[in-house]
Amino acid sequence: MDQHHPMLFDEVARAAIPMICTFTSQSLANTVNAFAKMDHQHPMLFDEVARAAIPIISTFKSQELAITVNAFAKMDHPHPMLFDEVARAAIPIIDTFNSQDLANTVNAFAKMDHQHPMLFDEVARAAIPII
Secondary structure, three states: OOOOOHHHHHHHHHHHHHHHHHOOHHHHHHHHHHHHHOOOOOHHHHHHHHHHHHHHHHHOOHHHHHHHHHHHHHOOOOOHHHHHHHHHHHHHHHHHOOHHHHHHHHHHHHHOOOOOHHHHHHHHHHHHHHO
């Protein structure tokens, strides 16, 4: 996109950080996804999103889990605890992931070199029938 407005994104982050703990799982995922799509670095925002997401990770839908880790990976922003919690939340609901969510999730884990063999095994099991 040619319409990148860094000051706007910085202001959005500044306004969001104090209230991030009130965001829903969808709002958290959409926030980091927007910053990643625009390739706008804001490490403090990403850290705060992770901090807010971890306690409510069980409320995340499959797409929200995939979008969140994908945004962190795209921005090369490591957060091992978030990735571990996403894996823990994803495994029991792996059959609700569509092919894009499966691909985005394992791609994010691979890009960040975050090892989670059980998640990868479950993704492989879920992917085989839909390939």
